[in-house]
Amino acid sequence: MTAAWAMVRHRFASFAGTFVAVFLGVAVVAGSAALHLSSRPQAPARYDEAPVLITPPDPGTGDDRDRQSWTAEQAAALSTRLGELEGVTAAVPDPWFYVQRVEGGRPVGDPQTALQDGHAWSSATLGSYRLTGGRAPSAPGEVVLGTASPAGTPPSQTTAGGTRAWTPGGEPKTGNTTGPTSESPARRTTFGQQAGPGRATASGTVEVLTSAGPEEWRVTGTVDGPGFYVSDREAARRASGVRVLGLTVTGDPQRVADAARAVVGAAGVVRSGAERDALEPNAVTRIRWIGAQLLIALVMLGAFATVFVVSSTCALSAAQRRRELGLLRAVGATPGQVRRMMYGETALIALVAGLLGAPAGMVAAPLLADPMVRTGLEPAGFTVTWQPAAFAGAVVLGLFVALAGVTAAARRASRISPLDALREAAADPRSMTPARWVVGLLCGAAGAALLAAMPSLPLETRSSAGLGAAMLLLSSAALLSPVLIVPLVRVVARPWRSTATGMLVREGTLTGVRRVASTAAPVLATVGLTVLLAGTVATIEVATGIDETARYPAGNVLVPDGTPGLSAAAVTAQGAEPELTTRVLISRGDRTSGMSVTGRGDALILDRISAAQLGARGGDTVTIRFADGVEAKLQVAGVEDESSVPRSLVRQHDPDALTGMLVLTKEAVAVPGARSVPIHEFVMAEIDEEGQLIDLFLLALIGLTAGYTAIAVGNTLLMATAARRSEFRALRLAGAGTGQVLRVVTVEALLTVGVGAILGGLVAVVSLAGVRAAVEDEIGRDITLVVPWGATAAVTVLCAGLAVIATAFPVLKTAPANS
């Protein structure tokens, strides 16, 4: 180990490649992991005072949307029984419904959050929200306005002006309400956007949009929590069943939870402690999921790039130190000792780099929190917390990845003969070893197999499989690159073979094939990954573009405008019937199937797949459970392409349902929360939205890999050229001017970049072909392969520029001042 330390100290330059690679890799992994681990599901702040939450049973269809509801009656009965338990101070059902504030004729706030913004007044107790003025709602059309804004920022224009205006001398009647009484000043940050602080108009009314349409509610009071609170009866009428029941308790919540379990039995799931966090709203879960995809991809690429760069720089530095290692062998180092020394050096470097890189990543992570929230990759209020596991994990990963990277070089170094100490120049007699052939071909075969298997893989795993295949192919290309370097150099150098530069470049590269391979490897990775990522997105974008437009005829559609869906009024204003989509659970015998159905006509129609699943045919009777928890027996009228249930039943059992969009047959009538757009534009907007997210992903991933590997390009070339200083000195002694030496190294560097770019491009195109095959299989139609020439050219030029700078620098540094 002392020898390893001395080596590292003395030749830090030749370890700089490894250091930089591990530093960056660990920083990326630590930062991404910290972001990822900080993004945990969390029960809404609305339930902060309810340590025990109960949800209806899970039908076990594996789909979250099939989580059942209790009917209002079931929920009431259950809460009565639970309220009698010892230690339970209140058992409160929490029905919710869609309410969105309208300001100046336009809906405001986040549409997804608005889906759960309407509450029963009694549920305010679950978050310990208190009336800050006025009285509780009691009659239909009365509302208590939430005044809390999200992320803990104090509401700017709250009750002060507005409230006073509508409660002149109004007695707060808190005694009548189930409103909470306990104080809870410290409130956790809430996820999700709020419509903004409640602001009553001077007349004491507020304009809102619900599933029925625009409404004007009378404000009777304000509360220090977010949302809209209506009377319990109103809430029950508007909500599609009850999906959560909360208990406020005194004493040990765990004991209460156990007692509740006995009472609830199979009628629900009792959640306490961390299990409560499963109640995170779906909208938030989805946002976090998207963010997680990006972070996982970042970690994967970061780890891969580290292995890749470390292995090529280690191979390079081992080759450069051939004489030194030979000397060690001659002096009495066994092959094992040489190998262990290489491992020791790398471990040392990786540890130092990791211990510096991990804090760098951890420091950078919180800076990314805001941009991620803004771009919809993390929910509002997302903050990065200190994650020791991310720190330690990244350092350990960096260590292992670096050791994995040095394995091949260490093995090769241990076979160096003591007599190598006597050989002046480390000419590579054998650029391809059997092991290199075997591993290279195996990687290539595995990558090709993975690509070929892509169409048969499940959709979710395809993108990872594509990336994995590309990584295997890139490794294979890097390993087999010496095979290509020799003929390529011969061909390229041919026209100049009679000039001194031509001869020097040719011989310099042909005797240093391994060196060229090592320096070309980062270029290969940079170009390969960039082209693959950009090409995949471009190909898919083109494919989906065709796909989505193909589905719609010409004309206009009415689409939600700042809302999660179209209200009933918006649809009826057009003279159409709402096309409500609802989630139902249909069972026949012991088979159950959850499905999304549209309310249409007045008979139950099943689609073929569901019918087959249930084993149902026309005339059979099935049990259908609606969104509000009510079960009904219906006769299957027929089996067709699409499922539908009677429209009246959907309206009745899913009062909170919204219409997705409406194809217009005539000029649209203007309504709040909806706008009419040409179908084509609508589709493009959808694609655009998706495209923006994908572009963001792309930018992050390409930025990471290209930036990372580009640093490695510069680094390895700097290393390689610096080690050849004596060679250049000899060239100068032989009469070459600095200009000539520069020309030789520049041409060599460009040749190296050329080799890397060609191989990288090749790998990317092969992988792209695989991706295209998978997409074609998915949409059942031929699509064109898009090669992103712009990105390819840009990244190649970037690499070339870096390479020239990195090679010229050491040459100029050793140049005598007078030449």
Next chain:
Amino acid sequence: MTDHGTPAVELRAATRTYGTGERAVTALDRVDARFEPGTFTAVMGPSGSGKSTLLHCAAGLDRLSGGEVVIDGVPVGNLSERALTRLRRSRVGFVFQAFNLVPALTAAQNVALPLRLAGRRPEPGAVTAMLAEVGLAGRERHRPSELSGGQQQRVAIARALVSRPAVLFADEPTGALDAASGAAVLRLLRAAVDHHRQTIVMVTHDPLAAATADRVLFLADGRVFDELPGGAGAERIALRIAHAQHTVVAR
């Protein structure tokens, strides 16, 4: 010097060929040689005669194609790379013509390297004493780049001697040095033989250097063709060499 039982190194019908077929070169051709403990042998011969090959094979740095090398009673032919390295570490010292030192390590660290590689801690003062013996007291903390060629060569000799090997091989140790530095190195080697009964085998082109040895072996075309006592003097040695070159040219 006379026979003392086990020789420090013995070569029996040692043959080393490089390459195969048309391009095969026989660098050593059935060489028999014994190097007795406490003797100083010089090996001479024209360029390409196989001197370095002989030294490398005798030192266990290279393997024979045929025949046998016995170092301090141990036949090395069947040893594994690891076992051979260990044998070399404890019984053999080697000084190359140049590039003997690990640039990253100080003079003292370079000297202590074989001991450390053997997992032994050098006795306190041993390294300093060794460096003082080669006239480099006070240079312990200098790195090779801060030492002259002759000083580097002396550090290399100190390193080769520190483990008290059964035999020290030196391949043109004075080849890259000026006359004064060369003479200092030769005195050092002679002193090791006289005071510590060190066995030394040295390749040299310099008849003066060869004259400091007890015995001079002459090599031509991979074969030992003659032998003189070192006391024969530089002139006779030079003559013999000229003769050897003549034979090679005549063939």
